[in-house]
Every structure is written in structure tokens, then in C-alpha cells.
Amino acid sequence: MTARARADTRGFAASLVDWHARHGRHDLPWQRHRTAYRVWVSEIMLQQTQVATVIPYYERFMQRFPDVGTLAAAPLDDVLHLWSGLGYYARARNLHRAAIRIAGQHGGRFPGSFEAVADLPGIGRSTAGAVLALSRGERFPILDGNVRRVLSRHFGVEGSATDRAILEQLWALSDECTPADHVDVYTQAVMDLGATVCVRRNPSCASCPVRETCVAHLSGRQHELPSPRAARTRRQRQVFMLAAVREDGDILLERRPEKGVWGGLWCLPEFASAAAAGYYVRRMLQGAPARPVPLETVEHAFTHFDLIITPLLAHCSGSAEVPDPAQTRWYRAREPARLGLPAPIRLLLDRLAGTAAVQPQLFD
Ligand code: SF4
Secondary structure (H helix, E strand, C coil), X not given: CCHHHHHHHHHHHHHHHHHHHHHCCCCCHHHXXXXXXXXXXXXXXXXXXXXXXXXXXXXXXXXXXXXXXXXXXXXXXXXXXXXXXXXCCHHHHHHHHHHHHHXXXXXXXXXXXXXXXXXXXXXXXXXXXXXXXXXXXXXXXXXXXXXXXXXXXXXXXXXXXXXXXXXXXXXXXXXXXXXXXXXXXXXXXXXXXXXXXXXXXXXXXXXCCCHHHCHHHHCCCCCCCCCCCCXXXXXXEEEEEEEEECCCCCEEEEECCCCCXXXXXXXXXXXXXXXXXXXXXXXXXXXXXXXXXXXXXXXXXXXXXEEEEEEEEEECCCCCCCCCCCCEEEECCCCCCCCCCCHHHHHHHHHHHCCXXXXXXXXX
16 A cells, blocks of 8 residues: 555544544444443344334343343344344344354353454454444454445445455455544444445535545546446245134244245245145145135345245134144234244234234134
8 A cells, every 4th residue: 555545544534533523423322331242233233224223123132132141041032033124134043143152152251352253153354343343442444335335435446345356455445544543433433424424325425524535526436436236137036925824813833944034033834836835734734725815915125036925815723733833833913922023924914913814703
């Protein structure tokens, strides 16, 4: 790096620290009692999710799991229950696995070294750096999506961060910018700048503290940097979900496999075709009609595809034992248990609970 660029990175950090005192965010829940545990949970929740969405989830999570020991001792279902609606459920499963490892291998204390933190499930280089910088003031660079955008624009880095050489260049810049003093303030500041000023569309350059040295601003290329990654075509996936309803109004749920969409959460049994659902009903659920009735479809957008769910309603007479008690259960929508449910499934269950479909007294 040239002497000029080095001077620029120092000025960049100083401007951000100064800006943060007046314009940064200071009242977020994870900024109170900053322990490594509290910062870690916030950093995981904030991956892919906006601050405003995270706050109520974070507050409920901290109330139920105030420390790593409580989280490690809790059943995974309790963790997924509090995560329901936040999406990207692998984050919750990894958080739980990491807490168990901290309890078992680190005596219940958040690890002290960067290597041990980065080795925990679900924690990459940037998250490990953010946790140690924000909670302990240790000097580690970070490079989440917001910071990548700010650095690419400010230093005019061409190319996509999916290219390894570009990614390394951005890490080197991030390291160069990270100051020895006030590292916690700088780290929060660069994240805040990316989240509130140097946003993806229409950045507020007029109120940016580093506009006078920003390559993208000075050359009018804010909308070209960072270079967009090649667009992927969006797919649609069509599935059928069985809404098997017992005489008492309870609905059959199945735990999804750990790997894949909604891993470990409870869901209506899913099938690739209506015929496959009908076959399951005939084989597994006594007294249910051979051909379940389709209900209004539900659509849910994932990052790379749209899921279109056709619910199939089947009333079961008799006791209708669950096929595999460890992986399936009857769920009482009117008195919900604490389970991890994906948001569209919760919506579907609420919808079913509000209709005659699951009112027990309406059965013949
Ligand atoms: S001047 Fe504009 S493009 Fe440059 S860092 Fe600030 S907000 Fe981003």
C-alpha cells in the first residue's frame, strides 16, 4: 500500500470515529452491558436482517437466555421457537451448537483468542473480529456486507468480492483502516455508516463524513461500486403440504431434517405431488379421506427462489396415532406449544385455526 493510501486510511478511521460521536447509533440493546455473549448474539441476528427487525427478537432472546450457560442448557426447540420468523434458521442452530461447545470446552466462558472464537459454529472471520472489537476493544478488522460496500466505494475497489483476489484486497484495506485506539467505536461507526448512510441504493453522500476522499462520490460512480455479482435467475419451487386435522382440531406436524430449508423446524408434512400426499394419508393416517382437499396456496420468498405451497386438507377420524413420535406430533393451534415454526407455516396454522377446518365441534 502506498504512503498516500495509508494516510487516507488513517484519515478515514479518524473521520468515522468523530462522526460516530454525533451521528452514530448509541442506544441499541446490545450496546448496553457489552459482553462478548450479548454482542455475539446480536451479530448473528444482524446477519441478513435489519436492526429494526432484530430488536424485539433480541430482547426476547436475552430475557429467555441471558447467558451462554442458559442457552447451552436449553432444548433446541426453545431456541428455534424464539427465532421463528427471523429466518435463516441455520444461524439459530449454530448459535445453540456453539453455546454447547463453549459450555463443554471453555468452562462456560466465551473464548479469549480470535482463533477459538472463529472456530465456533456459525462464526466467520468478520463476526469473530466484530465480537472481539466491540466487546473487548481488541484490534481486529471486519468485513461484513455493509463494510465491503463502504470500502469498495470509498477506495474505488473494482470487481466483485466473490473474486478471491478482490476479497483479499478488501480485507487488507479493512485491516489498514482499523485503528489501534477506539477500535470499538470505529467498528461500530463503519458498520453504522454502511447501514444508514452508504446504503446500497441512493447513498446519502451529502451527509457522509468521508465524502471528500471518496472515489465513488468524487467520480459519480456510487451506483457502479461495488461491482455487482452476476445475477442468478430466480427459481420457483412448488410443494404440497398436508394439513391433517384430527377430530379434536389438532394438526399433524413433522420435524424437518437438520440440513436444508427450515432445518430442524416443525412444519406440515411436505410432498412433491398431491398424489404422494394422498398415498401418505392412506398408509399412515387412519380414517382420513383418500384424496385430501387443496386449499388456497401460500407463497414465500427465499433469497434465491420462491416457494409455492399448496396445502391439502385431510380430516382424520379416530385417534390417528402419529407415524413417528420423535419426528411427528399433533399440534394444538388454539394452545400453541413452544416450537420453532417457519413464518409461512405459522401463518397457515393461524389461518386453519380460524376456520371451520379445525373447529372440533363441527365434526360429524
Ligand atoms: S461519499 Fe457516498 S459513496 Fe462515498 S462512502 Fe460516503 S456515502 Fe458512500
